[in-house]
Amino acid sequence: MSDLRVENLQLNFGAVQALDGISFDVAEGEFFCLLGPSASGKTSTLRAISGLESLTAGSVHFAGGDVTEAPVQGRGMSMIFQTFALYPHLSVEANLAHPLRRDGVASSEVKKRVGEVAELLRVTHTLKRKPGTLSGGEQQRVAIGRAIVRRPKLLLLDEPLTNLDAKLRHDMRAEFKRLHRELGMTMLYATPDQLEALTMGERVGVIRDGKVVAIGPPRDLYQAPSDTYVAQMVGSPPINFLQTKASSDNQVTLPFLDQPLIAPGAKSGQPVTLGLRPHDIALASSGGAPLRFNAKIHLTEPLGDVTVIDVAAQEAQMKMVLREEVAAKYSVGDAIEIAFDPTDIHIFDQASGARLGAGAQS
């Protein structure tokens, strides 16, 4: 059952069109991520859903009713912002209690609920302290606690990890999954970080210039991106793009390959973009992948367990990923024979960016 359904959200700030027809729905209990770069309309979407912005057009349906005109407080939603926005002069306990006291909840009940939420978020040891004495991660947990203490049916999260350091972000991703599991709450999570969206989202909506341009489970977006925008938003390091033209109907040639590729749907002479993910490029010596070519190493970027290697094959530049112990055998300037499977090639129309299909061996 769909818990939240937004249709054709339009929102203008003067001449700026922040939302240009946002539509998607989120199932009850689902963890849904909105993924898009800065200024694509993520915050505006969440604010519109929570009732903080009045829409130019469109509707918001939630828990079986139309809430487009409903007041913010009555919607049964709660929002967590990128900045933690805790009250600095109040103790953690008072911060957590605040939304309940505002609702007039009885003191004994407030104490019980604050205790439960503090346990859940593992901040019980900080209850008597002021937010300023807490670490960034603890502050964010308190902010989450404050958002869920009223037991909202929908939690809206706006880049809640952006201001935390890398290690904490990693821990908090696992934490959000745990919370989602334990609370069974519907979650709508906005982020510019594909790693967050792909690791946490049961489904991901990719947002571009105030529109949702693709929706699907992470695996589908990764394996069959609907256009070049989605292809480069999903996957790290980003997908390699090679620009070429179809040499004849359903066929492309690449200067560094000695045989053409089957490119279903490409018309003779049509400019096409070929996409090949760094993880889909292998060493020719590892066997398996049928199309081989020679390249030269330009740059190596060790990341610990893996190394990203920039290679050039004639004019074409691309990145590949090797396990660290394999990469250690290579240096900048070395020749390298690499290989890929033509079915891992994504073919897009260059002009529109739309996906035409996957490659095949000729």
Ligand SMILES: Nc1ncnc2c1ncn2[C@@H]1O[C@H](COP(=O)(O)OP(=O)(O)O)[C@@H](O)[C@H]1O
């Ligand atoms: N209060 C505002 N006044 C004017 N323009 C705004 C306001 N809020 C957002 N915008 C504009 O709307 C667009 C979408 O912004 P936003 O929803 O904040 O994107 P995101 O959260 O994805 O970074 C941007 O171009 C932004 O500059």
Ligand SMILES: [Mg+2]
């Ligand atoms: Mg934002």
